[in-house]
Every structure is written in structure tokens, then in C-alpha cells.
Amino acid sequence: MGARQREISVSEFFTKNRHLLGFDNPRKALLTCVKEAVDNALDACEEAGILPDVLVKVEVVANGEAPLPPSQASRFRITVTDNGPGIIRQQIPPIFAKLLYGSKFHRLRMSRGQQGIGISAAGMYGQLTTGKPVQITSRTSARTPAHYFEVQIDTKKNEPLILEKKQIAWEFPRGTQVTMEVEGRYQKGRASVDEYIEETIIANPHVKLTYLTPEGETKEHPRTYHELPPAPREIKPHPYGIELGMLLKMLQDTKSHSVSGFLAADFSRVSPRLAEDICKAAGLSPRARPRDVHGQASETLYKTIQSTKIMAPPTNCLSPIGEKALLSGLYQQIKGDFYTAVSRPPAVYRGNPFVIEAGLAFGRGPEQAQESQEKKSIPLAEGEAEQNDHELARVIRYANRVPLLYQQAACAIYKGVLDTTWRNYGVSQSRGALPAGPMVIFVHMASVWVPFTSESKEAIADYDEIRKEITLALRECGRRLGAFLRRRERAAGEDRRRNIFELYIEEVVESCNRLKGGRLPTAKLKEQLQKMAMRRTGGEKTDEILGKNGSGPEGLPHSIIVTPEGVEGEVPALNGDAPGEAVPSNGGPEEEGKAGKPSRRTGKTSRRRRGKRETAGKPPRRAVRRKA
Amino acid sequence: MAQKARKPSAVEKKLVSVADVVIAAAQRRKDPTLAIPVRALSNVTFNARNGLIELGKRKQARSFFNVGMAKKFMQTVLVADALCELQRANLTTSLREIYYRTKHTIKNSHENTLDTQDESDPLIEDLEVTLAALREELHVRAENAGSVVGPLVLVDDGDRVDCARLGKGGYSVPSIVEPEYLQITRCTADFVLLVEKGTQWNRLSEDKFWRSHNCILLTGNGQPPRGVRRLARRLHEERQLPVYVLVDNDPWGYYIYSVIKQGSINLAFESQRMAIPKAKFIGLSSGDPESHGLPRNVGIKLNDKDIARARELLGYTWFQKKSWQEEIKRMLSSGLKYELDALANKDFQYLTKKYLPRKLKEKDWLD
DSSP states (O other): GGGOOOOOOOHHHHHTTTTGGOOSSSHHHHHHHHHHHHHHHHHHHHHOOOEEEEEEEEEOOTTTTTOOOOOTTEEEEEEEEESSSSOOGGGGHHHHTTTTTSSSSSSOOOSSSOOOOHHHHHHHHHHHHHOOOOEEEEEEEOTEEEEEEEEHHHHTTTHHHHHHHEEEOOOSSSEEEEEEEEEOOOOSSOHHHHHHHHHHHHOTTOEEEEEEOSSSSSSOOOOOOOOOOOOOOOOOGGGGGGOHHHHHHHHHHHHOHHHHHHHHHHHHHOOOOHHHHHHHHTTOTSSOOOOGOHHHHHHHHHHHHHHHHOOOOOTTTTTOOHHHHHHHHHOOOOOSEEEOOOOOOOEEEEEEEEEEEEEEEEEEEEHHHHHHHHHTTOOTTTTOOOOOOOOOEEEEETTEEEEEEEEEGGSSSHHHHHSSSSSGGGGOOOTSSSSSSSEEEEEEEEEEEEBBSSTTTOOOOOOOOHHHHHHHHHHHHHHHHHHHHHHHHHHHHHHHHHHHHHHHHHHHHHHHHTTTTTTTOOOOHHHHHHHHHHHHHTHHHHHHHTTTOOOTTTTOOOOEEEEEEEEEEOOOOOOSTTTTTTOOOOOOOGGGGGGOOOOOOTTTTGGGOOOOOOOOOOOOOOOOOOOO | OSSSSOOOOOHHHHHHHHHHHHHHHHTTTTOOEEEEESSSGGGGGETTTTTTTEESEEEEEESSSSSTTTTHHHHHHHHHHHHHHHHHHHHHHHHHHHHHHHHOBTTTTTOOSSHHHHHHHHHHOOOOHTTTOOTTTTTTEEOOEEEEEEEEEEEEEHHHHHSSTTTTEEEEESOOTTTTTEEEEEEEOSEEEEEEEHHHHHHHHHTTHHHHHTTEEESSSSOOOHHHHHHHHHHHHOOOOEEEEOBBBBBHHHHHHHHHHOSSTTGGGHHHOOOTTTTTEEEOOOOOHHHTTOGGHHHHHHHHHHHHHHHHHHHHHGGGGGGHHHHHHHHHHHHBBBBBGGGGTTTTHIIIIHHHHHHHHOOOOBB
């Protein structure tokens, strides 16, 4: 028996358990590969203080046969190019072909990647399904040459195998390009590559992203926010966030010579004085050597730390999107009538600081409202009237700016949305279901350590502290939505009132005339009734209530309201690219759109699944005008 | 419209008055308002003296300049217009045709004047009550949903109808049986038997029960329509015939009987000319299964709805007689209801040959 026991390498383990990393089926695998590469690119750019400019290309690989249409193809080549700082030559093989190798695991700082598994796992998946190595080109500056590598992973040893390495001439002055060939399936819709790209853009309006789809389309997403998010700082662990085992390990590894010094130096928010207090309370000499604290003593120390009152960890390690940028992302990517964004103040779970941000886009936008108006000109037959579609809201979830596309139901965000009583805010909601309505709910969790339920990072674990913050953020969004809906309702009500009387007067007068045998001075009766109608609906005052004189979205901070008359609230301007950025040369179809007015990705937003809503409302007025 | 100088009928004048309300209000810059009597349990009272359910005095205002009522007001005027058109053309029509006649899309909008017939039907009833005009006078008819056989001769549109010579099928009772339309020329029967169910009426008709007991057999197939009720009332009033009601033994049967006897809540304004306060409940009584030896297994368990309805009946003022309270409570305590058809368990002709003769002989009925 003993002879058969042997060590298992991480790579071997994950080869067999690839579903743990998000490679359970070909469709998801394709998404995971794209996601890992894009996340790495964005992390690299942001860390180096560069506004990211990313090109994603997914193409069908014919594999010797006649090329298949993308929906039927089973092999794809993914290429992700960024304008980041590049990677030095020696680091390239381990980064791309060694699992659990990375810069992000050991530090406490907010970043997309955490464990150093992602990109190498993607490469390993490609190697497993197609046998092809990962190709990397990287250049650190215009003065240095670009390095080209082809690497594979030695699954037994979890070590990189370099198949090819050379210096090449590269068109870009700086950056990294990764190419992988993987087995996958390209299908649009929910949890697709396209959706991932769209959602990424919403939470990262500072990114310029060009996506070349397998179908040969070029989707260009210009930068809509020209500031990099503030660089997050690295912090030391907070005493509340560690477990006993971790403390023991830290006691062994520390460079400090005394326990009190160790506490003060290796943890955040522990001052030398507090460290001495803790030692005293734990019955330890502050001078004791950390390596000498074992067994019972260490446990007492641990318990004392947990029961001591310590200030919450610093929050400058976080880099939330910010209300302005979030609003900008939502406004540019989703068609709607109302947008709002909320950033909660930082909070702490298990000693890890985090920030919850929530946003909301409601409605279908003025264009579609007009469309449905036009459709309604045909008289309706019995039973044909108002088919109220009860579509449910869409929840888009993010962790450290990365969209989460799978396992919605297991996620604390989804539960938070369900737990919010949307009915209080004028949105209908069945028991235990998402609220109904044309609505996109955005929730982002930024933290130094996002507690995922699995390695494939699909759902956020349900900590009470996190849930509470999510709920509070959603409630604030809901309150603002409620205020907006009430205002709109009131306006529509006034409008309807006036319309009703105007419409019905005609009918009543006609009928009366017929009853009187056609001998009625109809014009006079009509005028008398109309005068009364005008008086009763308040005449010009109604316009004021309707908000037609263009006052801002009162009392609704960080919100945008879109009406057929225009836009209220601070709308982010969409200028040309800021200076100092590489301007790509491909003149895609979207290019002209950038010149003047904001081009909203109307056709491509995920609203396409939605049915038309019949909005009882105003007749179409002027064309959309925007205070851009 | 303005053809010959025809003298407008009283009903026509009443309908035109709806237009007058609007015109007069507009002139005085007032909100045009119709006062419509409330048709609900809260606005009916049982008059123990004449044994009728009567409509109270409460009225609801339907005004035009009220967002909630504007549409209804407009529809009411439209319906009045359509009814007036009927008067002038001297036609009768159905509720559904009124609905179609008044339905159109409002100018400059996508809105229909009416969406379903459910909207126009109550408006006609509203106008009936408000204008104190009977549905027949408004020239609106329901479907023919009743039959009659027996020693009775009628004249309908000039045709002589001898109800003793119409085979098993009998004469189909039209919805309007007012003397202008239908005359009773001869009637030699001793009483009227109003049967709830068409199937049992068929049984009696086939067995020529009317001949052996010299009676008129009437049915309304369930809740009897106005025509049947009105015909029974006319026979009762003009020919002094007693009316016996034969219904299933369930709360719905009791209620059918009470509608025939005292009038209904919804049409309380018509009690005066429809109700037959002296009508008798001949069966099926909750005591009958025992006295006629019906086995328990032909009963049907009362469901929740039945029980709730029976409890409601117990509360109605016109069911307060001791005998009636006992009758309903007996059904509730047995927990079973019986259909008339269940009598076939004993014999196909049990109803004709045994049950009714015995009931009539023993004068075993409830008042």
C-alpha cells in the first residue's frame, strides 16, 4: 500500500478537477480563458498607472478542416493585447505556466486576481484540449526588444516548459500579448464572452476595450472616464482577520525580536502601546521572543487579540469605482430612463476592509418608449389589450471590478437583491423572486480579499457584514428609484387626467348630439366642457408638476434621469481620447460615433432579450436632445 | 334621425334626459353628474309586509370630471345613445349587440370606448334603475332560456300557441313576455310548477305530469331568466294560480327559490313586477331524503363554497322564518346536498309517480 502513496502536484490536481477553476464545459471554458487574460491585463495596467487599452480577439481555428461558423466551431484562438508595463523576460514562463505563482496572493491589496492560478490554468486547459502552447509577447519599453515565448506546463512538477523563446520586432512600444488556443463553444446570451465584455465596460469606464468577435465584428468601447481609479495601497493583515494557525505561522516567520514588536509591526492598526496592553492582558512578557510563544500561550494571545478593541483596518487599500464613474458606465452601456449609483463607506468582515457599491438603471430609454407609442396606433381587439410582460430585473454582480457571470443564486449579492423589499420603492416583486421591471441592478464588492465560494470566483460568500452593506446600498438605490417613479407617476397621472377629459369630451358631445336628434350646438357644448376640463386639471400648472421646466433631479444625488425632453443630472461627457494614449489605427464602424455626441451601444446592450413594454404615456414629442 | 314627426315614447324621453343632464350642467359650469341607485346588499331591504326585496334610497354620483369615473360616464352616455337608437328604430337587441354597437376607438387615440362586454352590461342595468325603465322597455332582450308546457294558450306576435299541443319540447319562453308582446288567452291549469333543472322538467313533460295534475310546467334551466320569472308572475297574478318551486337541495337551490319569491339583490328594483311572494318551496327539502328513503350514498358532500353560501343565506332577513332556519341548518348538519336527479335512484319515474303526488297531497311545502 505505502508504495502507491505519492505526492500530487497542484497542476495534476487541477487537471482532474478543472471545474473548480471554471472549465466545466466548453462554453464556460472559453469565457474563463478570456476573463483570466483580460483581468490580468487590466491589473497590470492599473498597477503601473497606465490607462488600460485592451484588445480582445476571439477567432475560430479551422484545425485543418473547412472553417465552421462560430456557433458550431469547437476550437478558438484567444488573443489579448494590453498596453501595460510588460513583463521582464525571466518572469514570463512561471507567470503563464506555473499554477499558484503570482504577485497578488501574499499581499493584502485590492486587485482582480488573487491566487495566481487563473492565466496558467487557462493555458493548461488549452494545452490539455488542443495540445498547443501559450504564446506570449511582451515588451517593457520602447527601448528594449520584445520577447516572444511559447510555454507549456509540466503538470507533474508544476513547472514551466519553454518550447520557444526569441526576440522579435513588435509593433507596440510596450505591453503584453497572450495567445491561447482552446476548445470551447461560442454562444451569445447569458454568461457569454460578449456579456462579460459589456459588463466589464460598465464597471471599468476608464478602460478602452476593442473586441473582435469570432463573427468578424469589431466592437469598440471607448473610454468614458478619463481617470485611473486611485491606486490601492497594500496593507498588513488586521488582527481580527486571522486565525490561530495563521498567527502561529506569523509568530515563526516574523523578523521582530519581541512579541509586542511583532504585533505592532506585522498587523495594521496595532500601535506599540496597544501591543503592550495585549501582551499584558494575555499574561505574556512584551519582551518575549515570538518564536517562543507556543501552545497554550499562543492560544491565549489569540483570544486576547480577538477580545481587544482594535480600530477598523485602513481603507485606502481599496479602490472603489466611485459614484461618478459608475454612473458614467451605466449610462453609456445601458439604455434607460433613470440611473443612480451609491458607494457605501468602507466596512469590515473578518478583518478585511471592503466597500459595496450599487447602481441601478431603470426603464427602456426614450427611444423605445416612442417606438411602442407608434405601435399602438392600430385599434386593439378584445383581449388583445396591454400585454404586460413581467420580465424580471437583471442583476449584474462584480467583485473587484470583475463581472461574475455564474452561480448567481449562490451569491450574497443576489440574496441581498431578493431580500430588499422592492415593493416599497414602487417596483413589483413576487415572493422569493427578483423584482419585476425593466431594470438592471448593479452591485460591486471591492475588497482586499473577496470571499468567493470557490476557486473559479463565481459567487461571493454570504457574510453577515457583507450582506448588510449590500442591503443598505440597495435600499438607497431603491429609495432614489422610488422617488423617481413617484415623480414620473405623478406627472403621468396629471397628463392622463387631462388627456382623459379631452378624449372623452368628444365622445360625450357626439352621443348627446345624437340623443338630441342631431339638433345640438355641439361646438358650444364642447367648448363649455373643455373650459371646465382645463380648470380642473390645473392648466399650465400641470406643466410645472410634469417637470417640463427642466429642474434637475431634485434630492437625488448621483442620478441621471432621461426623458424625451432631455437628460437631467450630470452626464459624463464623452470626448475623444485623452492625450498620451496610443490611438489604434483600426477605423471600426463605431469610430465616427466618438466624434461628437455620446454613442450609446444601443443595439448591443443586453436589453435585446426584453419584450416591448406598452407604456401608457405621452405622445412622442421632440427628438432626443442631450446636454452632452 | 329626424324623419317623420313621430311622437317620442316615454322611454325615449327618459334616455334623452341623460343628454339633458350634460347640457344643463355644462351651461351652469357644473360637473355633469348622474345619480345612480346603488345595487348592492347594503342598499336593499326586505319588506316583510309585502314580502319583497326592495331597493333602498342610496344613490351614487357618477360625474364626468372625475378621473376614476370619466370613462364610465362617457360609456353610460354612449349606451344611452345606443338604446335611444333602438327606440327610434323600434328594434330589440341583445346585450352583446349593444356592446358591439357602442365599441369604437376614440378619436386621436389608441383607446377603445369599451374593452369587454363586462363593461357595458352593468351600464345597461344602471340605466334601467336610474331611468326606472324596464329592460324590456329598453328593448334589450336576453336569450330564450326557458320552456313551458301545459293547458295554456298564448298569442305571440299574432300566432296562437297552444302549450298543450307542443309535444315534449314545449314552448320556448321569450325574454320579453309583457302583455304587449305576449297575451294569455286561455289557461285552465290549477297551479304552476317551476322546476330548476331542464332535465327534470323533461322528465315531467315526458310523463305528461301536467296532464295528470292539471298544471303548467315551467323551467328556467338554472337561475330562471326574467322572461320565465315574469311569465310565472303573470300567471300567478292574472290567473290566480299558486306557484310551486322545485329545486335541488343545495344553497343555490334555496337562493333560486328566494329570487322567485322575493326578488334578487342585484335586480331589487324589479321585485315589484317579478317577485311572487306567495311562491312555495316544494322540494327538494333536506328532510326529503329521510322521508323518501333515499340512501346516503346518493348525496354529495357539501364543499367549502356551499357551506359559506348556506351560512350567508342564514343571515338574510328573508330567510329568518323558523322553518327556513331549520331547513338550512338540517342540510348543514347532514353535510350533504342532493340533486333532484338523485330520485332516479329509487325509480326512473319516482319524481312523477311518487314524490310530487305525495308532496302535493300532504301539502308538504315550505313558505
